Amino acid sequence: MAGIKNTARAAGLALWLAACNAGKTDIPPAETPLVRIPANFPSPRLNADNPLTPEGVALGRQLFYDKRLSGNNRIACASCHDPAKSFSDGVALTSAGVTGTPLLRHSPALINLAWANTGLFWDGGSTNLESQALAPLRAEDEMHQDLVELVEELSAVPDYVSGFRKAFNDDIRPGYVMMALAQFQRTLVSADSRYDKFVRREDDEDLSPMEKEGLLLVRQKCQSCHSTDLFTDFLYHNNGLDPVFPAESYDGLYTGRYRITYDRQDMGAYKTPTLRNLKFTAPFMHDGRFSTLKQVIDHYSEGVRSSETLSPFIPENGFRFSEREKEAVLAFLETLTDAAYTVNPGFTAP
Ligand code: HEC
Numbered sequence: 001m002a003g004i005k006n007t008a009r010a011a012g013l014a015l016w017l018a019a020c021n022a023g024k025t026d027i028p029p030a031e032t033p034l035v036r037i038p039a040n041f042p043s044p045r046l047n048a049d050n051p052l053t054p055e056g057v058a059l060g061r062q063l064f065y066d067k068r069l070s071g072n073n074r075i076a077c078a079s080c081h082d083p084a085k086s087f088s089d090g091v092a093l094t095s096a097g098v099t100g101t102p103l104l105r106h107s108p109a110l111i112n113l114a115w116a117n118t119g120l121f122w123d124g125g126s127t128n129l130e131s132q133a134l135a136p137l138r139a140e141d142e143m144h145q146d147l148v149e150l151v152e153e154l155s156a157v158p159d160y161v162s163g164f165r166k167a168f169n170d171d172i173r174p175g176y177v178m179m180a181l182a183q184f185q186r187t188l189v190s191a192d193s194r195y196d197k198f199v200r201r202e203d204d205e206d207l208s209p210m211e212k213e214g215l216l217l218v219r220q221k222c223q224s225c226h227s228t229d230l231f232t233d234f235l236y237h238n239n240g241l242d243p244v245f246p247a248e249s250y251d252g253l254y255t256g257r258y259r260i261t262y263d264r265q266d267m268g269a270y271k272t273p274t275l276r277n278l279k280f281t282a283p284f285m286h287d288g289r290f291s292t293l294k295q296v297i298d299h300y301s302e303g304v305r306s307s308e309t310l311s312p313f314i315p316e317n318g319f320r321f322s323e324r325e326k327e328a329v330l331a332f333l334e335t336l337t338d339a340a341y342t343v344n345p346g347f348t349a350p
């Protein structure tokens with residue numbers, strides 16, 4: 001899946017134009033009323049085995065914010081995925097887990113997950129939202145919850161007993177916890193930035209000349225990976241952060257996608273994150289190494305570290321932007337800010 005194999009992919013502009021024509025969807029709208037499908041987005045990739053229902057989504061939302069989900073009853077999913085931060089956590093490597101031991105990867109923002117169908121986590125180590133939640137729930141350094149205990153705890157709450165019955169017509173089971181969490185997370189759609197309004201021609205929204213200059217640069221240099229109006233291809237690339245990828249430490253964690261595929265071309269490749277709502281999601285990259293967007297732009301401009309698996313979409317010596325170009329890219333990235341997402345009354349704590 002590494003970028004190296006994707007050389008045939010069209011240039012950013014073509015992808016962007018394709019995205020603009022993507023109003024059509026292969027899923028009948030009547031079956032997806034709970035996931036908003038913005039006119040400038042491609043079709044979402046929903047799980048036919050876990051169709052969204054109002055009851056399931058409401059239950060998932062309740063669970064997402066409930067500290068009962070952790071072994072010590074002090075940590076919820078939202079402890080590391082805070083809506084005010086676009087469902088990220090504002091620190092490089094969180095130590096919010098049950099043991100207080102810092103994790104080795106940065107908590108990603110949760111945005112437009114209904115479109116993510118090529119694996120979750122920075123290395124794609126989890127197949128889908130239904131199985132993903134098991135990882136933090138059980139991980140010792142995260143929520144460290146025993147699933148039998150979890151069912152007992154939730155069963156002691158009458159609201160949950162009726163909530164699971166309404167959503168799944170059954171008793172509480174760990175599988176339904178995962179399904180409800182997945183349903184809620186699929187409703188988390190962010191598509192109301194100034195850029196969105198501009199491309200959808202809403203509210204007479206216009207971008208400044210500087211922002212438009214940035215948009216062109218992003219289409220040319222960035223959208224081979226941060227593609228479509230989702231601003232991610234959900235694929236795995238080495239974007240030149242490191243020259244080497246030590247395989248010995250932490251079970252190969254620093255080898256990126258290679259740890260999952262054992263394909264040498266995936267050495268140092270990580271999943272492309274979206275460029276949406278970066279205003280709320282610092283620090284950046286899989287280990288949170290950059291605290292500002294300026295540092296990110298400087299990386300792509302002159303900080304690229306070459307290696308055998310560096311993506312062919314990134315020049316070995318970086319893009320070498322002028323100061324003005326850097327400013328333009330930054331200005332454009334700001335237009336992807338959707339502040340309403342962070343306070344959406346359907347997404348915040350119930
Ligand atoms: C202690 C902090 C912490 C808690 C609690 C936590 N997460 Fe995460 N979450 C992370 C980190 C760190 C990652 C990235 C892990 C990786 O890529 O290896 C992540 C990744 C994810 C992803 C993948 C996103 C993507 O785009 O690939 C999803 C979805 C997610 N978490 C949902 C949840 C849910 C649901 C819960 C509650 C059951 C939860 N998280 C609890 C820290 C946390």
Ligand code: HEC
Pocket residue numbers: 003218221222223224225226236237238239241269270271272273274275278281283284285286287296297300311313314319329
């Ligand atoms: C070869 C594909 C590719 C290209 C081209 C590319 N990126 Fe990235 N981008 C990635 C990947 C992969 C990551 C995550 C890398 C990691 O964490 O190890 C990333 C991460 C980022 C992040 C951090 C986001 C976050 O939530 O942590 C930003 C911001 C970003 N890129 C902006 C840009 C800009 C601006 C350009 C154009 C100048 C660009 N990228 C070009 C693949 C690419």
